[in-house]
Amino acid sequence: SAKALFEGTVYETYKRYGVHKGKLYYFLADEKNSVLCISEAGIEECKVSQIRLIKRKTMLAQPMPLEGKDLADMMKKYYCFASKEDEMLHAVILVARLITSIEQPIVIYSGPKGSYKTTSMDMDKRILDYTSANITKLPKNEEDFLLTLDSQDVLCFDNIDSMMLGSK
Numbered sequence: 001s002a003k004a005l006f007e008g009t010v011y012e013t014y015k016r017y018g019v020h021k022g023k024l025y026y027f028l029a030d031e032k033n034s035v036l037c038i039s040e041a042g043i044e045e046c047k048v049s050q051i052r053l054i055k056r057k058t059m060l061a062q063p064m065p066l067e068g069k070d071l072a073d074m075m076k077k078y079y080c081f082a083s084k085e086d087e088m089l090h091a092v093i094l095v096a097r098l099i100t101s102i103e104q105p106i107v108i109y110s111g112p113k114g115s116y117k118t119t120s121m122d123m124d125k126r127i128l129d130y131t132s133a134n135i136t137k138l139p140k141n142e143e144d145f146l147l148t149l150d151s152q153d154v155l156c157f158d159n160i161d162s163m164m165l166g167s168k
Contacts (some may be wrong), residue, residue: 016097016129018051022146030061058131080116129153
């Protein structure tokens with residue numbers, strides 16, 4: 001173990017998706033451990049992934065995409081936006097989430113009761129990182145928060161009134 005730790009080659013790992021040489025690799029976590037290669041040429045199932053993807057216990061299988069289905073059309077069915085600008089911003093954020101080499105936006109859904117906040121978060125999670133714990137409560141301590149961060153690519157916390165950052 002020590003030899004591997006100090007002398008071995010270090011490989012970057014990804015949980016659900018990662019970008020390498022202009023291609024996005026997306027792990028479906030299905031029975032066949034299918035990986036999709038997404039590039040300007042389109043989407044295809046990879047025979048060999050060029051990145052290392054980790055399968056976690058909480059990760060649920062994603063379905064193989066169906067040809068002819070448009071995410072924008074599906075979003076209109078399941079999301080409720082206040083404006084066209086909000087809809088466009090949301091689409092950009094979903095795409096940006098897949099680019100693992102950039103800082104990730106923090107999305108805060110706000111609105112009155114019944115305005116699809118939790119449903120929107122759940123749909124985001126299902127699209128990007130479908131797990132057995134899609135929407136959770138904010139962990140009570142730092143250790144639990146760090147474990148949650150490590151176990152998921154996209155975190156969705158529901159019913160947060162305020163959040164304290166830093167130490168007291």
